[in-house]
Amino acid sequence: xxxxxxxxxxxxxxxxxxxxxDATLKAYIEQNGTGGNWIALPQKIGLKRCGKSCRLRxxxxxxxxxxxxxxxxxxxxxxxxxxxxxxxxWSIIAGQLPGRTDNDIKNYWNTRLKKKLLxxxxxxxxxxxxxxxxxxxQARRAKQEMKRESYENFMVPxxxxxxxxxxxxxxxxxxxxxxxxxxxxLEDQAALTNFLIKLGGRFSDNxxxxxxxxxxxxxxxxxxxxxxxxxxxxxxxxxxxxxLTSSTTTNSVGSTCTQLxxxxxxxxxxPCEVELGYNNPQQQLNGLDGFYGMEMVNASTAGTTTTxxxxxxxxxxxxxxxxVYPPLVSDYEGTPQPQDSAFGDxxxxxxxx
DNA sequence: AAGCGGGTCAACCGCATACCC
DNA sequence: CGGGTATGCGGTTGACCCGCT
Numbered sequence: 232x233x234x235x236x237x238x239x240x241x242x243x244x245x246x247x248x249x250x251x252x253d254a255t256l257k258a259y260i261e262q263n264g265t266g267g268n269w270i271a272l273p274q275k276i277g278l279k280r281c282g283k284s285c286r287l288r289x290x291x292x293x294x295x296x297x298x299x300x301x302x303x304x305x306x307x308x309x310x311x312x313x314x315x316x317x318x319x320x321w322s323i324i325a326g327q328l329p330g331r332t333d334n335d336i337k338n339y340w341n342t343r344l345k346k347k348l349l350x351x352x353x354x355x356x357x358x359x360x361x362x363x364x365x366x367x368x369q370a371r372r373a374k375q376e377m378k379r380e381s382y383e384n385f386m387v388p389x390x391x392x393x394x395x396x397x398x399x400x401x402x403x404x405x406x407x408x409x410x411x412x413x414x415x416x417l418e419d420q421a422a423l424t425n426f427l428i429k430l431g432g433r434f435s436d437n438x439x440x441x442x443x444x445x446x447x448x449x450x451x452x453x454x455x456x457x458x459x460x461x462x463x464x465x466x467x468x469x470x471x472x473x474x475l476t477s478s479t480t481t482n483s484v485g486s487t488c489t490q491l492x493x494x495x496x497x498x499x500x501x502p503c504e505v506e507l508g509y510n511n512p513q514q515q516l517n518g519l520d521g522f523y524g525m526e527m528v529n530a531s532t533a534g535t536t537t538t539x540x541x542x543x544x545x546x547x548x549x550x551x552x553x554x555v556y557p558p559l560v561s562d563y564e565g566t567p568q569p570q571d572s573a574f575g576d577x578x579x580x581x582x583x584x
Numbered sequence: 585a586a587g588c589g590g591g592t593c594a595a596c597c598g599c600a601t602a603c604c605c
Numbered sequence: 606c607g608g609g610t611a612t613g614c615g616g617t618t619g620a621c622c623c624g625c626t
Contacts, residue, residue: 245595246595246596246619247620248595268611269611270610270611270612282611283596283612283613284595284596288594290613291594291595292594299593319615321614322614322615333613334593334594334615335593338592338593339592339593341592342591342592
């Protein structure tokens, strides 16, 4: 037996909202709030809409102070940073961007940011591949130079040492080198996350570090009160959040790497006793892939990677340990409606006592 | 001018969780 | 405490727009 439908689908209008519907919903909510019951609301005001649909329309479009489009570079940086830290928790990310909705951020990420970053990733990989090929060519050149010199010892001196023996720029089969030495371009979240980690928070076009310290740190307020931390999960969350907080409040200029390293170090204290088994920070970062449920990306080291519990611990597994944490405090300055579930997150914003 | 394809974004769907009785 | 219902969330879909051919 399936779940009972939330509304009578036959008598419910779907699709785009008309201005009249918008006006009706907006006027009612602004005057009365939602009454704490979205399901009953459309019937109350004579809208042939599903309660869920009304809620979504209000949250994503009608509520005050909503911004649409035109994401600033700063906002992009925040989205990227948070995506690296917490994954696709759009509502939490939205909590850090006043006036932005989770839907907007999700759309922006999927349609633009992801592509933008993938493009950047390809460029960097190409540059890396070219640099690598160049280095190999130089090594070959040096090797042949040595051979030649040893050969010349048996030849007439000076007969072959005029001009270069091969062009400075050797034709380089970049794709082959790339295929052999680098993992293929990954089109998925795993690749992006790794790329973001590699960038270390350097997301903007001018390659400046996002200055979370000056722009957003004050917005990052984690309402953690040691007095109310009682359960292991609370403690867990407090650990992870304080790590995040410290990483943004120190002079790390919002370094994503720092955040992640701190997080990983903190994860070592998790009750599941995640054994990272890495010897250096870079390896720790690579190992973090496991937390995101992705495979080890560094194919070249795959053979030597020691099996650890970390590898089987997906991000979901880990996040399930910390998903009790409240969303980050928003500095949303809208006008909360009484009983308004649109501001349901405000329940998280209970004053710290 | 028409057709096509890609991009964008609003809206829907289904699942997980919270809440209430 | 358990079951039913409401809410919140993230993934996905589809309509619309715009540029290109």
